Amino acid sequence: MGLGTVDSAFIQDVEHRPKPTISDAGDIPLIDLSPLLAAPTPSGAHEEVPPAGLSGLVEEVEAACRDWGFFRVTNHGVPTGLLERIQLAAREFFALPSEEKRRVARDEENPLGYYDSEHTKNVRDWKEVFDFTVEEPATIPSSSDPGDERLQEIKNQWPEYPHEFSEACKEYAKGVEILAYKLLELIALSLKLPPKRFNDFFKDSTSFVRLNHYPPCPAPHLALGVTRHKDAVALTILAQDQVGGLDVKRKSDGEWVRVNPIPYSYIINVGDIVQVWSNDRYESVEHRVCVNSEKERFSIPFFFNPSHHTMVKPLEELVSAEDPAKYHEYNWGKFFKTKRSSNFRKLAVENIQIYHFRKTQ
C-alpha cells in the first residue's frame, strides 16, 4: 500500500483485470422508500399481504432482488448528518500515520479494527479498512472447528484519534440498522412471508460496519480495490462517495457494469444468506471495486448479519416437493468464523463459500 510500484500480491490474473471502458449500470433499480414514511411501516402488517400503500414498493423490491440482486434506495430515512459525520471521521482516521492506525489493528484473536492486507480470492485488495460491530460486544464461536462449542466475545477497538470517531461510528450504525430492518421486512413481504419472518434471527446480531479506504493506485488496470466476490451476509447497505468504482455483474448478460454514485442514496444488495433462505429466488450477485490513479475513494458498507447460533437453510414456506431445498443447513457463526480467520492471510485454497452447502440434484 502506498508503494510507488505495485507489489505482485495485488496483481489480478489477466481475465479478472478491469477493461479500459465500462458501461454505466443506469438501469439498476432506484427505489423511492417514501411510501414507508407515509404509509404504516412494514411491521404494521400482520399478514403476508402488504398494507395498501406498500404493495407497489414490495413489487419493486421483488423485481429488483430477483432480476439484479442489487438496487438503490432514496428517501430511506437515515439522517444525512449521520453519514456526513462518519465520512469525516473515516477520512481523518485513514489520514493518520500508519503506526497510529496499527494501534487498533486486528489480529488473529480479534477480527475487529484496522487492517490493510485483506486477500479476496487470494489476491490482495488495494485498500485499508476499519471494522466495528453494531452490538458491543458481539458473540461468535471461538473456533471454526464444528466440534468446539466455546464462544468468544469480540470487542471493538476504538482509536484515540479522531476524538469523535467512536461516537460517529456508533450513531451511524444505529441509524442504518433501522433501515436494515425496514428492508428486511420489505424483503419478507416480497417473498409472501409475514413481515417479521426474519427478525428473530437478528437478535444478538453479528452485524458490522466497515470503513473502506481505497488510496490512489499507480496500476489501476492490474489491481482491484476489492476482487470480485459475493457478500456472505444477509443484506449489505452501502454508502459510497462521489468517486465511483463499484461494479456489479449484471445478471441478464454477465457484463460488469459500474454503479455510479447518487448523493445520499444507498446501494442495497442481497447476500448469500438471503439466497439460501429464499432457496435461490434471490441470488447474491458478484461485485468488485475498481481503483483509479488520481483519486482516493471511501465507502461504508453495513453488513446485516444474524446471530452466531442461526442455522441458515431454505425457509420451510419456500420449499415443496416440486421445489426442494437446494442447500444443506449451515451454522452462521462457524461460517463467519471460518471466513474471518481465513481472509486474514493468503491461502493456498479457496475460502469457504455457500456453494459448498449446495445439494447435488
Ligand SMILES: O=C(O)CCC(=O)C(=O)O
Ligand atoms: O466499496 C465498495 O463500493 C464495495 C465494497 C464491498 O463490496 C465490500 O466491502 O464487500
Ligand SMILES: [Fe+2]
Ligand atoms: Fe461486497
